[in-house]
Amino acid sequence: MIKPIMTRLIFLLPLMTLCLQSNAQQASSGVNLIEKVCQQSEKKDLCISSLNSIPDGPKSKDLTGLELVAIKVASEHAQDTWGKINKLLSxxxxxxxxxxxxxxxxxxxxxxxxxxxxxxxxxLANAYSDVRVWVEAAISDASLCEKATQQLSSKSAEIYTRSNTVVSMLNNILVVNKQLAGK
Structure with a gap:
């Protein structure tokens, strides 16, 4: 009884080691991909932190996964900013x-x-130039808000800061998109 278990362990141990090394390499390549992509961003730290903000997301797979994460994170921040604006309006x-x-x-x-x-x-339709068009339109909208709240009052200062961050996140989408479209 002990012999078959030992035989299985001896067989499984190298296989498990190989799987763990493969997973570590994939995770490492995901981090390297994020850092490589973010080197072209004006706000590298924000780029890296936002692309790493979704645990177990598609970020380590490829550029498409990174762009999806970048869009999702920027969208969440835009929605949150919209909510804060509406709260201020009350x-x-x-x-x-x-x-x-x-x-x-x-x-x-x-x-x-x-x-x-x-x-x-x-x-999702691999229409990278359309992604660029939509993101540039979103940048235009967020930038207009950023400019409109820049010098208004202390109550709108938070919206200015948030808009500035959203614009940076949107620009990070374009950084990933440029690399994806050029692939």
Whole structure:
């Protein structure tokens, strides 16, 4: 009874070691791929942290997986920013100018989230140039909000900062897209 178990262990041990090495190499190549892609980003640290933010995602597989992660993370931040804008809009003490700019931002972020949804559909269809078009449109919307809130009031300062981060995340999608399209 002990002999068959030992034989199995002797056979399985090298196989398990080989599997563990393969998994470690894949994880390492995923990290290397992220770092390689993010070297072309203006905000490398944000690029690396956002692409690593989804555990067990498709990020270590290939550029398509990285772009999908980048879109998902940017979309989540855009949706969260849209929610914070709408929460601020419920403040009845806002100056009319601030209120109008935030209402415009709300519309722009709603558009940006929809454009990111469209970019996912384009990515899944391997239409990389369409992804670029949708992401550039989302950048335009988020940038308009960023500019509109830049010098308004302390209440809109958070929206300015968040918009700046969303624009950077959207630009990181374009970094991945450029590499994917050139592949």
């Amino acid at each position: 403040d009845s003490t806002l100056e009319p100018t601030v209120q109008q700019n935030l209402a415009d931002c709300s519309d722009q972020y709603l558009d940006a989230v929809e454009q990111l949804d469209d970019s996912i559909a384009a990515l």
